[in-house]
Structure formats: C-alpha cells, structure tokens
Amino acid sequence: MSSSDTVLASLDSELGWIRETYTELHRHPELSLEEHRTSKTVEGKLAAFGYSVSRVGGAGVIGVLRNGDGPTVLARADMDALPVTEATGLPYASTVSGVMHACGHDLHVSALLGAAKLMADGRGAWSGTYIALFQPAEEIGAGSQAMVDDGLVTKVPRPDVALAQHVMPLPAGTVATTEGPVLSAGDSLKITVYGKGAHGSMPHMSVDPVVLAASIVLRLQSIVAREVKPGEFAVVTVGALHAGTTSNIIPDRATLLLNIRTYDNQVRASVLAAIERIVRGECSAAGASREPDFEYYGQFPLTSNDAAVTARVRTAFTAHFGPDAVHQAERQTASEDFSRIPEAFGVPYTFWLIGGADPEAYRAAAAGGTVAQDIPANHSPLFAPVMDPTLSFGVQTHVVAALSYLADR
Template identity: 65%
Template sequence: MEIVRSGTDGIEWELAWQVPLYEQFHRHPELGLAEHQTSAAVAAQLAGWGFDVRQFGGTGVVGVLANGAGPGVLARADMDALPVTEATGANYASTTPGVMHACAHDMHVVALLGAAKYLSEHLHIWQGTYTVLFQPAEETAAGSQVMLDDGLAAGIPRPDVALAQHVMPTEAGTIGTTPGPVLSAGDSVRITVHGRGAHGSMPHKSVDPVVLAASIVLRLQTVVSRETTPGEFAVLTVGSVTAGATANIIPDRAELLLNLRTYSMEVRAAMMAAIERIVRGECIAAGCPQEPEFEYYDQYPLTSNDAQANARVTAAFTRTFGADAVYRTAPQTASEDFSRIPDAFGIPYVYWVVGSAPPETYRRAVANGTLDADIPANHSPSFLPAVDPTLGVATRAQAAAALAFLAGTV
C-alpha cells in the first residue's frame, strides 16, 4: 500500500483504494450531463461514509456531513470528460471511443472523495458542516447552472465558503494560489450579418457580406488595442468566418464566431458594447437590408478569489506542504463555471491549481525552453497527470483547505 504523509499535521493518506478508482474513472469517461456511472459510484462511496447524499441536475451529486455547530464548507469537483481520442498509451487509457478525461476531472473526483473519507473518519478534529459537490458538465459551462436550476441553493445547508481546485500541467508536488482573478471570464459570440446575394458577374446588385465581414474583422482588432485601458487584460479572437459556398455567387449572409476573455466584468461589458457598436456601424455603412444578429453562448463567469479566504487557504497549504511547494500563480486565461455556485449563495470562494507534470521532466523543459513541446496541456490527447504525487497532493489540499475553516471551531 502506498502512503503519502504530510510533514506537519500527521494526516496519512492511503492511496490503495484511490488509485484503482481513479483508473476506473479514467478508463470509463463520460461526457457532460451523461456522467451516470461516475455519479452512481460517487454517491455510493459517500453514502458508505455517512454523508447525506442528494442529487441535483440529473447527474450532479452532493454529500452533506453535519458535525455539530460551526461553519459550513462546500468543496467542489467536476466530473465530465471531453470528446477527445486518447493518445497517452496508459494501461488504464479510455475504453470509450472518442471520449477521454483530458482535463483531469477524474482526478478531481477521486481527490475530493479522499478528503471526504478522511473528514468522515476524523470527526474529532473538526466541527461544522462539510458539503462535497460533484458537478457535471463543466466543459460546456452548463453543469453548475443545471444544478442551481434544480434547486441546489435551497436544497443544501448554506455554506460560508466554497473551495475548488484544478490539476494543471505545472510541476507535480506544487500548488498555486492567488487572490483576485485566477481564471478569466469567457464568452463566445455568434454574429450573423445580412447582405444581398447576387451573381458574381453582377456585384453592383449585391450587398456583399464577405467584404462586410472582412471590414468587421479588421475593426474588431481595435477593441483591445484602442478601447481597452492599458494594463487591463482582454482577449478578442475571431475564430471563424463563414460565407458562401461557391466562387461565382455573392452570398446573402456571413457568420462570424468570436471568443472573449477578461478578468473584469466592467471590461467584459465594455467589450460587448464595442463589438455590437462596430458590427452595427459597419452594417449601416454597407447598406445591409437587415439588422445583424448576436448570440452569446458558452459563457463562463469570472473566477476571482476572495483575498481573505485565499490567504487562509494559502497558509494552510504552506503548513501542510512547506513554503517551497506553494507559490503565487498568475491568472489563467482558461475559464470555468465553478463560481456560479458560491455566487448563488453570496459567499467567498477559493480556487487553486495543483501541478501534475513529473518534476524532473518539468524542470528540464523549463531549462530548455520546451514546455509547450514536452509537457502536454489540458485538453491534449496526451495529457496524463503523474499519479504520484499529484493524487496525494490534490487529496491533502482539499482536506487542508476545508480544515482551515472547520478546525477553527474545535
């Protein structure tokens, strides 16, 4: 049996049951809102440890463990896989064609289960209510809202703080925390502009949406460079432009797909207003016969850590893992939907990152300037966390963060 020990608090983690469970989840990944086997396995484990198990949003699972008067802590893990064909070569690789745990959600699940088991077996060291939440469909930005729409906020004890973590392709054995923005807000926009179709031999009878789309793409480049305050973060990407089907026909419409990333709700709102203003202005200039259409989708909220709660969790990590293992991470341009849950309760939250790349490999890649080539990133068909020490660290991190709030009342 492999045992990972913390150096300061006497906690011992037995990974003998965790590793096979992690490999089971990795072999049998399930896409968002279809995590039926994963959900059932999670619920069974929690029930066996004395948690009051409840389900929201179909496959979402919540376990509540009440242990006297005290604060409430909610800890969350996401469960869904991605539509990716695995290329890791692992002996526990996905057996589901075209589906893979390419973002370590399987490890998130098992780490939170490990923390849940530990707290259920050590009731004498903490007091309060520990709620663990296993969320579906993070990858489509749907899962947290689906659970909320199914009555989550009214259906569980109100927590005082929420916790979440994500395994990343940084050095295994390290944990990154930061106050304030840690993940960007993300928004995708589908814009349809309407022209007037005509034969290529009679362009004077058209309102050409291809030329219009090209003008819009060029003008959109000024939203960040000329309308965003220097020092503020913003990304605007035009990822797709679609118009027409043949060379000698001017089409009657064009579609543009945009993606935005921001660390500020004010900047986000200003960017959306600028995009709509530019598109409408270009359509007027082109003489479009119809107003443009805007559809916002795949919208992820900003993830911004509460400074006081983050300081408390960071101090707990430093005590548990040592100062050398804990660093201040830079905000990531990735996005996710966790923050909708604490926002629905009006409570602070902390979100941190756990490294997963073998230390020697990671350090060598940093020294050689080959990180992108040598360390597969999340969502890559080759992304595979080093189970040792990542799973043990992620498990202990969830427990240490929860006890930073719950143990204060003992």
C-alpha cells in the first residue's frame, strides 16, 4: 500500500464533517478582508488536529505540523466570497444578502482542512513538515501580500515547495495541470485625462477630453495587434469611459478604466509601457491642459508553474487516480495572487485545477457544444460545484501532492 493510500484510508469516515464544514461555509460567506467567522472555524479545527496555529495578515490562518526530518510542504487555500446574489436554490444557499461563495473558496477551505486532518492522523506514513495556509482576500488580489507584509516568511518554516488548487467548471473527479503559465497576470488601471471645459456651443474654446478619450480607446487597440509578437498573448480591455454630465457642456476631464491580461512578465511590462506612451502622446497631440494620471489597482501576479514540481505532482496524480482522470490544463485568462507566497520564500510551486461540474451534465454539454451555456462558470450566481465527488477528490489531490514530497521512501 502506498503512503497516499495509507493516509487516505480513513477519508470516507471523515467526509461527514468535511461536508458539514463546506455547507456551513457556503451558508455564511464573507467578503475579502472580512473572513473572521471563517478564520475562527479554521483555527479551531487545525488546533483540534494538533497543528501549531497562528494568524498572519489579518484573517489569514496558518497551521504547522512538524513530523520529524524531511522536506517542508506548504499547501494553500483561499477563503473569501464575492458580492454576488446566489441563485442556485441549494438547501445550503447563502444566508447573507448579496454575498455568495461563487468561486468555490468554501470548497477549497473544506478540502484543505480535510487533508490537514488526514495528514495529522497519518503521520506514520510520512516525514517532514506540513503547512496548511488559509489566505484571505484572493478576489481582490490583496490577501497574499497582506500575509507577506505581516512577516509570513519569518513566522513559519521555509517550505521546499508550495501547492495550491482551484475548482473549475470541469468534470468532477478530474484534475488538470500544466507547466509554465497557467493563470494570467492581471492589471487594472484608472487613467484620467485632462482637457479644458467649455459650453457645448463653443467647442473652439475647449480641449475636448471626450474626443481625446475616444482617440485613446481606438489607439490602444493597436497594442495587441501591432506591438505584441504573434503567438504571444495579451488582452487590453477598456471596460469603462466616464466624462461629462450633460449634452451641452464639454467637460474638463475623462476617466478610462482598463484591464490588462498577459502570460509573460516581459510582455506585461511592454504592454503597460505602451499604454502610458500612447496616452501621453494623445494628450500631447490634443493639447491637454495637464499630464494624465495613472492609477494601478487590482493587480495580480502571473501564476507560472515550475516544470519539475508540476511533473512530480502530475506523476503522483496519475499513479493515484489513473491517467484518465489527469489532463493537460489549458491556460486560463483568470488571475490569482497565490504566487506571491512562494515567491516571497523564493521556492517553486505548482497550481492545479480540479473539476466541480456534474460529470454526466458536462459530457452531455460537451457533446452538444454547449458547455459555456449549460455549465455555470466561476463568479456566476449559479456556480455550485457538486459536493460529491468534488470534496473527496479535492482532499485527495492535496494529500497526494504533499506526499509526493513527504512520503517515506
């Protein structure tokens, strides 16, 4: 019997409380930086399992389990919910108005708690140190940095590797991994350009920021088409443009809100530089009254998996689940802030995806080419991973990945 089989032997008997934890977390979602109830639940369970527990970064919780000599593995789960009104109709639907676990973080917490319990109970099958890290505020890209800023790297043993997972609208009972970029870097940018206000009947007395903003929007579209090498990925979206209050007043300023996604940090830097260059150039050409303002916010780092770690974990997944359950992950244009944690320690990491969709429903939708329409995606008010086998599978992936480093050999 493998170490994974030994540690996971009692999983079925633990699923009752893991399911209860999941449904309670789903009923009581908490927004980013407000995960106080969730943190208390996590603290209580980790302490009961025998972990050394501490708070880092406000609502962040860390449990450390030392079990002799060997590597140190850090496993992370995010905890926050979204400002979404739930429409799933589940018996354990959110009881908090306008707030929902619409991205599966309640499942992430429950699965990692389940793995933490099994790792504690199965200490005879492995050696080393296991760190279970529960991170706040992933949805706003602030939680991992808050933990780092609060001295994370000095408060826990330095891991040799960091692991994380995310539930996605893929068939439950499957896992997908890939080397290199798996989630894009994300940047949001507020740009304010300044003109000169005037009466709508006297345009010659103005520097029209609406026309200026329109020119900027059109010119920005050339960045991906003409400045990013074919075959490389970038998205530049102008999601909002605000100017003026009424039809006969030319305003004195306009505000643009941009979102940028890239899979390469050099491409990211060049795209951001191109945006600023274009905006400054258009402002100069229009005779703007002052230099534009650039305000970056909602920034997410690139998630790029270490090739060796990913290969090792994939091999372990394949040995445990069989090759039919392990797939090559497609790169996602969504973003995450997990990578700031291993980067703060200077250690490699891998981030994988697990399925949460009903397998039969997914297969039917795939056969009809209607997956996008019929399988609710993350952040949808209908997003609801099937509890079984998703929870059990999520526990197993955490345990199998950790034991690929910690198992006695």
